[in-house]
Amino acid sequence: MDSCKHLIIGAGPAALAAAQAIRTCDKAAGITLVTREETLPYSPAVLPYLLNEELTEKELFAKGRDLLAALKINLICCKEVAAVLHETKEVKFTSGQCQAYDKLLIATGAAPQIPAIENLEPDQIYTFRTFSDFEKLHRTLTDKQTVAIYGAGLVAVEAAEKLCMAGHRVTIIARSSLLRKYFSPKNVAVLEQAFSRHGGRIRTNNTLASVRKVEDKLELMLSNNEKLVVDRLLVATGVTPNLIDNDLIPVIEGGLKVGRHMETNLPDIYAAGDVAAAPSFYDGRNAPCPILPEAVLQGKIAGANMAGKVVEYSGWIPGNYLRCFDESLFSVGLTGIQSGSRYKTLEKQAGGSSLKLIFTDDCLVGVEALNMKLIHPGVFLNLIRKKIPVTEYQELLLAKPRETACWLMLKQGKTQAV
Numbered sequence: 544m545d546s547c548k549h550l551i552i553g554a555g556p557a558a559l560a561a562a563q564a565i566r567t568c569d570k571a572a573g574i575t576l577v578t579r580e581e582t583l584p585y586s587p588a589v590l591p592y593l594l595n596e597e598l599t600e601k602e603l604f605a606k607g608r609d610l611l612a613a614l615k616i617n618l619i620c621c622k623e624v625a626a627v628l629h630e631t632k633e634v635k636f637t638s639g640q641c642q643a644y645d646k647l648l649i650a651t652g653a654a655p656q657i658p659a660i661e662n663l664e665p666d667q668i669y670t671f672r673t674f675s676d677f678e679k680l681h682r683t684l685t686d687k688q689t690v691a692i693y694g695a696g697l698v699a700v701e702a703a704e705k706l707c708m709a710g711h712r713v714t715i716i717a718r719s720s721l722l723r724k725y726f727s728p729k730n731v732a733v734l735e736q737a738f739s740r741h742g743g744r745i746r747t748n749n750t751l752a753s754v755r756k757v758e759d760k761l762e763l764m765l766s767n768n769e770k771l772v773v774d775r776l777l778v779a780t781g782v783t784p785n786l787i788d789n790d791l792i793p794v795i796e797g798g799l800k801v802g803r804h805m806e807t808n809l810p811d812i813y814a815a816g817d818v819a820a821a822p823s824f825y826d827g828r829n830a831p832c833p834i835l836p837e838a839v840l841q842g843k844i845a846g847a848n849m850a851g852k853v854v855e856y857s858g859w860i861p862g863n864y865l866r867c868f869d870e871s872l873f874s875v876g877l878t879g880i881q882s883g884s885r886y887k888t889l890e891k892q893a894g895g896s897s898l899k900l901i902f903t904d905d906c907l908v909g910v911e912a913l914n915m916k917l918i919h920p921g922v923f924l925n926l927i928r929k930k931i932p933v934t935e936y937q938e939l940l941l942a943k944p945r946e947t948a949c950w951l952m953l954k955q956g957k958t959q960a961v
């Protein structure tokens with residue numbers, strides 16, 4: 544019998560995780576990744592580290608190169624898929640050529656969303672999603688420059704930190720405050736102070752009203768009427784899923800609707816990562832959750848199901864891990880809970896660190912931490928995802944988070960094994 548032909552559109556973290564999962568289940572399957580980029584696979588989340596040379600280009604591509612060789616994966620570069628022809632089980636490239644598949648994964652990620660700004664010409668701005676975006680920006684940053692970053696999410700904050708560290712003069716323009724969706728105002732203030740200490744400037748509660756080119760500079764007008772003159776403008780105001788021309792898969796909140804096996808409504812077609820609108824862990828609502836851990840997990844689940852296993856996705860859990868200058872912050876799960884709601888909150892603070900745990904009656908549902916350097920967010924993510932009962936251990940979890948979380952995981956493992 545011929546081996547199954549798995550075709551994966553994309554070569555990002557979701558695609559690679561899927562390819563690994565397929566290969567684990569099926570040693571003989573044909574696995575092909577197709578990407579419109581010209582490079583080996585890489586993770587966009589580490590691109591900021593290239594800006595201050597904490598990471599080299601060789602290191603960026605090392606994992607992808609090694610995985611392709613070890614797992615015998617075929618990579619097709621510089622080919623953009625224009626359409627999925629599900630009736631003939633083919634994808635059609637922009638060149639007009641077609642490629643057949645038995646099982647297809649759409650892992651096309653997301654692209655920067657550019658807001659409407661008066662007078663803005665596309666060639667006046669930089670975005671930061673792909674290696675080629677990095678190259679374009681890096682080429683122009685020959686000297687110490689003034690850079691404005693419009694946006695307040697992970698990409699904006701990480702790029703701003705690395706550009707500051709590389710000696711550029713950076714101003715962040717934020718429509719509200721930095722990483723507002725993930726961190727409490729107290730922790731956001733710590734982050735903002737860290738930027739100020741390192742020469743960064745932040746303009747919160749401001750939008751970018753207009754842009755005007757003045758010789759080789761850009762004059763930016765903010766909504767509070769402040770004028771900034773900068774060398775470069777980086778726009779990082781969010782992302783939108785990269786859809787492929789196919790009206791037959793329902794789109795929810797911009798992403799492709801998938802079920803708990805990462806399957807779409809079309810036979811043998813799956814979607815995973817930033818492009819997918821998968822069910823939420825908490826309420827089953829379908830929406831994209833464009834963060835790295837979920838892209839990897841969804842890719843893994845999709846790959847296993849494509850290879851014939853039956854594996855269910857428990858749903859996306861929002862989260863964020865950030866090391867910014869000397870501060871490290873993370874949030875996992877439901878963190879924006881108001882006091883007086885049905886959730887119970889325990890908090891502790893000591894010196895420059897703090898920990899907040901949020902519980903329902905039985906389980907942990909959210910964690911926010913500042914400078915708890917010995918605790919990995921993954922430990923809490925596991926407690927939440929596995930719904931491990933913690934009722935009697937809430938105070939202990941706050942007092943000795945790392946030890947208690949690990950012990951609870953082990954205890955649960957033993958109970959399940961009995």
Ligand SMILES: Cc1cc2nc3c(=O)[nH]c(=O)nc-3n(C[C@H](O)[C@H](O)[C@H](O)COP(=O)(O)OP(=O)(O)OC[C@H]3O[C@@H](n4cnc5c(N)ncnc54)[C@H](O)[C@@H]3O)c2cc1C
Nearest residue numbers: 553554555556557579588623624651652816817833834835
């Ligand atoms: C600068 C930056 C920093 C980030 N930091 C973090 C972080 O700290 N923590 C975190 O959780 N997340 C972070 N993220 C988000 C994280 O990188 C994404 O969630 C993750 O990359 C999603 O993986 P993916 O495989 O779904 O998509 P992507 O990584 O975007 O990969 C998509 C792939 O599809 C290909 N493609 C797209 N359309 C087509 C087409 N039509 N034909 C062929 N190929 C196509 C692309 O070329 C690419 O290979 C960051 C992202 C960026 C850009």
